[in-house]
Amino acid sequence: MMCPQACKKNCSQLSPPTTGALYLHVPLCRRKCTYCDFYSIPICPETARDFVTAAIAELDAARGDLTVPLRSVFVGGGTPTAMDAKLLEILLRAVGPLVDKRTEFTVEANPGTIDPAIAGVLASAGVNRLSLGVQSLDVDELRTLGRIHTPDEVRRATDLLRSSGISNLSVDLIYGIPGQTPDSWRQTLRGALELAPQHVSCYALSFEGGTPLSDDLLSGRVAEMSDSLQKGCWLDARRILASAGFEHYEISNFALAESRCDHNITYWKNEPYVGIGPGAASYVNGYRTKNRPDLPAYIAAALVGKPVPCDSERLTGRKAMAETLMLALRMTQGVAIESFKRRFNVDPLLAFPRTFARYAELGAIEVSDSHVRLSPDALFVSDTILADILAEA
Amino acid sequence: MDSSRIRNFSIIAHIDHGKSTLADRVLLRTGAITRREFHDQMLDDMDLERERGITIKSSAVTVEFAYGGETYMLNMIDTPGHVDFHYEVSRSLTACEGALLVVDAAQGVEAQTVANVHLAQRTGLVLVPVVNKIDLPSASPEDTAMEIEHLLASSGQQRAAEDCIFTSAKSGEGVEEMLRAIVEQLPPPSGDADARVKALIFDSAYDDYRGVVVYVRLVDGKLNVGEKICMMGTGSVYQISEMGKFRPHPQRVQSLSAGEVGYIVASIRSLAAVHVGDTITLVNNPAAEALEGYRPPKQMVFSDFYPGPNTQFPELREALEKLLLNDASLTFQPISSEAMGFGFRCGFLGMLHMEIVQERLEREHGIEVVQTAPTVPYEVLLKDGSTVEVDSAGDLPEANHLEEIREPIVKVDLIVPSDAIGAVMQLSEDRRATYIETDYLSKDRVILSYEFPLAEIIYDFYDKLKSATRGYGTMDYEISGYRANDLVKLDVLVNNQCVDALSIICHRSKADLRGREIIRKLRKEISRHMFEIPLQAAIGSRVIARETIKALRKNVTAKCYGGDVTRKRKLLEKQKAGKKRMKMVGNVEIPQKAFLAVLEGD
Numbered sequence: 001m002m003c004p005q006a007c008k009k010n011c012s013q014l015s016p017p018t019t020g021a022l023y024l025h026v027p028l029c030r031r032k033c034t035y036c037d038f039y040s041i042p043i044c045p046e047t048a049r050d051f052v053t054a055a056i057a058e059l060d061a062a063r064g065d066l067t068v069p070l071r072s073v074f075v076g077g078g079t080p081t082a083m084d085a086k087l088l089e090i091l092l093r094a095v096g097p098l099v100d101k102r103t104e105f106t107v108e109a110n111p112g113t114i115d116p117a118i119a120g121v122l123a124s125a126g127v128n129r130l131s132l133g134v135q136s137l138d139v140d141e142l143r144t145l146g147r148i149h150t151p152d153e154v155r156r157a158t159d160l161l162r163s164s165g166i167s168n169l170s171v172d173l174i175y176g177i178p179g180q181t182p183d184s185w186r187q188t189l190r191g192a193l194e195l196a197p198q199h200v201s202c203y204a205l206s207f208e209g210g211t212p213l214s215d216d217l218l219s220g221r222v223a224e225m226s227d228s229l230q231k232g233c234w235l236d237a238r239r240i241l242a243s244a245g246f247e248h249y250e251i252s253n254f255a256l257a258e259s260r261c262d263h264n265i266t267y268w269k270n271e272p273y274v275g276i277g278p279g280a281a282s283y284v285n286g287y288r289t290k291n292r293p294d295l296p297a298y299i300a301a302a303l304v305g306k307p308v309p310c311d312s313e314r315l316t317g318r319k320a321m322a323e324t325l326m327l328a329l330r331m332t333q334g335v336a337i338e339s340f341k342r343r344f345n346v347d348p349l350l351a352f353p354r355t356f357a358r359y360a361e362l363g364a365i366e367v368s369d370s371h372v373r374l375s376p377d378a379l380f381v382s383d384t385i386l387a388d389i390l391a392e393a
Numbered sequence: 394m395d396s397s398r399i400r401n402f403s404i405i406a407h408i409d410h411g412k413s414t415l416a417d418r419v420l421l422r423t424g425a426i427t428r429r430e431f432h433d434q435m436l437d438d439m440d441l442e443r444e445r446g447i448t449i450k451s452s453a454v455t456v457e458f459a460y461g462g463e464t465y466m467l468n469m470i471d472t473p474g475h476v477d478f479h480y481e482v483s484r485s486l487t488a489c490e491g492a493l494l495v496v497d498a499a500q501g502v503e504a505q506t507v508a509n510v511h512l513a514q515r516t517g518l519v520l521v522p523v524v525n526k527i528d529l530p531s532a533s534p535e536d537t538a539m540e541i542e543h544l545l546a547s548s549g550q551q552r553a554a555e556d557c558i559f560t561s562a563k564s565g566e567g568v569e570e571m572l573r574a575i576v577e578q579l580p581p582p583s584g585d586a587d588a589r590v591k592a593l594i595f596d597s598a599y600d601d602y603r604g605v606v607v608y609v610r611l612v613d614g615k616l617n618v619g620e621k622i623c624m625m626g627t628g629s630v631y632q633i634s635e636m637g638k639f640r641p642h643p644q645r646v647q648s649l650s651a652g653e654v655g656y657i658v659a660s661i662r663s664l665a666a667v668h669v670g671d672t673i674t675l676v677n678n679p680a681a682e683a684l685e686g687y688r689p690p691k692q693m694v695f696s697d698f699y700p701g702p703n704t705q706f707p708e709l710r711e712a713l714e715k716l717l718l719n720d721a722s723l724t725f726q727p728i729s730s731e732a733m734g735f736g737f738r739c740g741f742l743g744m745l746h747m748e749i750v751q752e753r754l755e756r757e758h759g760i761e762v763v764q765t766a767p768t769v770p771y772e773v774l775l776k777d778g779s780t781v782e783v784d785s786a787g788d789l790p791e792a793n794h795l796e797e798i799r800e801p802i803v804k805v806d807l808i809v810p811s812d813a814i815g816a817v818m819q820l821s822e823d824r825r826a827t828y829i830e831t832d833y834l835s836k837d838r839v840i841l842s843y844e845f846p847l848a849e850i851i852y853d854f855y856d857k858l859k860s861a862t863r864g865y866g867t868m869d870y871e872i873s874g875y876r877a878n879d880l881v882k883l884d885v886l887v888n889n890q891c892v893d894a895l896s897i898i899c900h901r902s903k904a905d906l907r908g909r910e911i912i913r914k915l916r917k918e919i920s921r922h923m924f925e926i927p928l929q930a931a932i933g934s935r936v937i938a939r940e941t942i943k944a945l946r947k948n949v950t951a952k953c954y955g956g957d958v959t960r961k962r963k964l965l966e967k968q969k970a971g972k973k974r975m976k977m978v979g980n981v982e983i984p985q986k987a988f989l990a991v992l993e994g995d
Binding site: 283361383387 | 528922923924945946947948950951952954955957958959961962965966968969980
C-alpha cells in the first residue's frame with residue numbers, strides 16, 4: 001500500500017531505509033468524546049470483526065516496508081480496548097511476529113474499558129506500555145469532555161493493569177477544560193502522580209471545528225479558558241512534574257528516566273513509520289500518505305486485496321527541511337545540528353537565517369554546539385516561530 | 394465637409410445616470426453599429442470601468458445623421474465621469490460647442506451634474522437638457538425638469554423645464570428628438586480652415602502596435618498625413634503617419650479640417666509625451682500662440698507604494714512603468730524608508746485614481762503593494778524665504794526651519810436632502826470646512842457650498858457623507874488654491890522606533906485626537922507578538938498618546954495529531970497565509986491595513 005512506483009528512483013537520499021515504527025489506528029469507540037476529531041465511529045461487533053480482518057490484510061501488505069523487530073508499535077484510536085477481548089487478541093497477535101522484548105509496544109486505553117479479560121490479553125500479547133486516557137480526575141470536567149469513565153475507574157484500571165504485569169504506564173491529561181480551575185488542574189496532576197506513571201502527557205484542550213464541544217463554544221454554552229490561565233496550567237505541570245522527577249522532553253510530554261515515548265520521538269525526529277487503519281498516516285521512502293478516514297471503503301478495499309484508499313504527498317528540498325524543524329523544535333532538546341546536516345547537507349541556522357536570527361535576538365531560540373532549540377518560554381508560543389520557518393521555506 | 398453641418402458635443406451626467414447607454418443609442422440610431430453590436434456601455438473598454446460604472450478614458454465617435462435633407466456629421470466626445478479627472482473633463486468640453494446635460498429622472502440633479510454645468514458654462518457651451526430613465530417606476534420627470542431649470546437659471550442659462558427632452562436610453566424613446574435638438578440647438582464649429590493649424594489634444598491612449606493615439610479637435614487650419622507637427626506645450630516634434638476617425642471602429646482619413654474631430658498616430662512612444670490640453674501646430678507654418686487653458690497634469694494625492702512580501706522592488710518598478718504607458722496622469726519616483734525599505738512615491742489625480750492604479754497593479758501585473766496613507770501636496774515656506782513642495786510627512790523640514798505650511802484648499806459642492814443639512818454641516822465643521830452658501834434646488838434638496846482643506850476629504854469623507862444622508866448625498870470638488878494653516882507633523886512610534894511611513898501632517902487642534910485614534914487603530918491591527926509592544930504618537934519629542942500591545946501568551950499546537958504531520962503543517966501554513974501584506978518594522982510585523990488606518994476617522 002505504501003510506496004507508489006514513482007518513488008523508487010530517487011527516494012533513497014531522503015529517509016533512512018529502515019522503518020522501525022508502526023502505528024495501528026482502531027477507529028472504533030463506545031461513545032465519541034465531545035472534543036475529539038480523530039476518525040472513529042461507534043463500535044458494533046460486525047464492523048469490529050471486519051475492521052480487524054482488513055487491518056491484518058493491510059499489515060500483511062505493508063510487511064515489506066517494515067524492519068523487524070520493530071522499535072515501537074503504537075495501537076491507538078478511537079479506543080482499541082473498546083473491542084471485544086477476543087478480537088483485540090487477534091489483532092495484537094498479528095503484530096506478534098514483528099516485535100521482540102525490546103520493542104516499545106503501547107496500547108491506548110480508556111480507563112472505563114479495562115477489565116480482567118482485556119488486561120490479560122494485553123499482557124499475553126506482549127504489550128509492555130499502556131497509555132491511559134485519564135484526561136481529568138474531576139467528575140464534572142470528565143462529563144464536559146464526554147468521557148465514559150469516572151475517577152474511581154481510573155484507579156481500578158491501573159491496579160488491574162499492574163497486577164496483570166503491565167507496569168509501564170503513561171497517562172494523558174487535559175487542561176483548558178471549560179469549568180476547570182487552576183486548583184482543580186493541580187489536583188488532577190497530583191492525583192495522576194499517585195497512580196505512579198512513568199510518563200505523563202499534558203495537552204491543552206483544542207476546540208476542533210465540527211465537534212460538539214466547539215459547537216458549544218460557538219453558541220456560548222461553554223467558555224474557553226484564557227490564554228494566561230492556560231499558560232499557568234502548563235507552567236504548573238512543568239513545576240509539579242519536575243519536582244516528582246519527570247523530565248519535560250516535548251511541549252506536552254514528561255517522562256521519568258528511560259521512559260520517553262520512543263514511538264512519538266520517531267515522529268518528532270521526522271523518521272519513517274507505517275500507519276495501518278483508516279485515518280492513519282505513514283511516512284515511508286519520503287512519501288507521506290494518509291489513509292482516507294472511511295472505514296467501509298477501507299474494509300471493502302482491504303478484503304479483496306486492493307490498496308486501501310489514501311492521499312499522498314512528497315516534500316523535498318526546503319519544504320522537507322522546514323517540516324523537519326517544525327517537528328524537532330517541539331522537543332526541548334531541539335534539533336540536532338549534525339543529523340540535520342547529514343540529512344540535508346546544510347546547517348539549519350544557515351538554511352533559515354531570517355527566522356532564526358530574528359528569534360535568537362528575542363531569546364526565543366537557543367543555540368549550543370550540538371543543538372538548536374526553542375527556549376523553555378518560547379515553547380508555548382512555538383507555532384508563531386514554526387509558522388515563520390515554514391513561510392521562509 | 395462644410396463645417397456648418399458639423400456638431401461637436403459631449404454627454405455630461407452624474408455616474409450611472411445613463412450616459413453610456415444613451416451614447417450607444419445614438420450609435421444604433423445613426424447606423425454606426427448594428428443591433429447585434431449594441432450592448433451596454435460600448436464605449437467603456439476596461440473591466441475596471443465597467444465594474445465601477447464609470448468612464449476613465451474618454452474617446453470620440455463620429456456618426457452621420459440625416460436631417461432636413463442634409464447629412465450632418467456628429468462628433469460625440471466622451472468625458473471621464475469622475476471628479477478626479479476634472480481637468481480632463483474640461484479639456485474634452487473645450488473640444489465641443491455644446492453638450493447634452495443628462496439627468497436621471499429618478500435621482501434628480503446631483504453634485505456632478507452641478508459641477509459639469511459650471512464647467513460647461515465656463516467653457517461657453519450650449520446645453521441641451523435631457524431627462525433620462527423616464528420609464529423607471531420611481532421616475533419623476535417633471536420634478537427633475539424643474540430642478541434642471543433651477544440649476545441652469547442659477548448658472549445664467551435660461552431654459553424652461555419644458556425645453557427638456559425626455560428619453561429612455563433603455564427603450565430608445567426620445568433619442569430621435571434628442572438628435573434633432575443637437576442639430577437645431579447646438580452651433581456649428583466656428584474655426585477657420587485657412588488659418589494656421591491649431592488642434593486641441595483632448596485625450597490620448599496607448600496602442601501596443603501604433604504607440605500613442607492622440608485625440609484631437611481641429612480648431613483652425615487643416616492637417617494632412619505626412620505633415621510634421623509640433624506640440625506647443627512640450628515643444629516635441631513628430632510626423633503624422635496616420636489619421637482617422639472612430640465610427641466607432643477606426644477609419645483612416647487623409648486630412649482633418651477645422652471643426653473636425655479625429656485621431657493622430659505619429660510614432661509617439663510614451664503617453665507621458667502627450668499632454669491633454671496641449672496644442673498641435675505645423676512645424677513649417679506654426680500658429681502664433683497656443684490655445685488657452687493648457688496646464689500640465691497636477692497630482693493632488695500621493696501615496697508610497699512598497700513591494701509586498703511576495704513582490705520584488707524591480708517587479709514593482711516594471712509594473713509601474715507599464716502602467717505609465719497608458720496612464721499619463723500617474724507619476725512615481727523611487728524613495729527609501731527606514732521602516733519600509735525601497736519603494737515608490739506615487740502621485741495621483743485623486744483617490745479614485747489611486748485605487749484604480751493599485752487594483753490594476755494587482756490584476757494586470759500580479760503585484761502586491763503595501764501602501765501608506767495617502768497625503769496631499771503641501772507648500773512649505775522656510776525661514777530663509779524659499780518655498781518647497783512636500784508630498785510626504787517624512788519630508789517635512791525640521792520645525793525650527795519652518796515659517797509656515799500651506800495646504801491645498803478645494804471648493805466643494807454637496808447636494809443633500811434638506812433634512813440632512815444639520816448632519817452634513819456638523820460633518821463639514823468637523824473637517825475644518827468654511828461655509829460659503831446654500832442654494833435650494835427644490836424644497837427638499839439643497840446645494841451646500843464649502844471650502845475644505847483637501848486633506849480632510851481625500852480619504853473617507855465621501856463614505857461619511859453617504860451615511861449622514863442615508864446614501865443620497867453627492868459631492869464634487871475643484872482645487873481653489875493653497876492656504877497657510879497651523880499644521881504639525883505627527884509621528885508614530887512602534888516598539889520605540891519611529892515608523893516614518895506612519896507619520897502624518899495634521900492640524901494642531903486635531904493632533905491629540907488623531908494621535909489617540911491612530912494608536913487605538915494600530916493596537917487593533919497589529920497582532921500580539923512574543924514581546925510587549927509600546928505604541929506612541931508624538932509631536933516632536935512630546936508624546937501625546939500611548940497604548941501597549943500585550944505579549945502573546947499562547948500559540949501552540951499542544952496535541953500531536955498522531956503521525957499526521959501534513960495536517961499540522963497545513964494548520965501552521967494557514968496561520969501564515971493570513972499575514973500577507975505584512976511589513977517587518979524592527980521586530981514587529983505591521984499589516985498593510987495599519988498604514989491606511991491612520992487616515993480613517995471613527
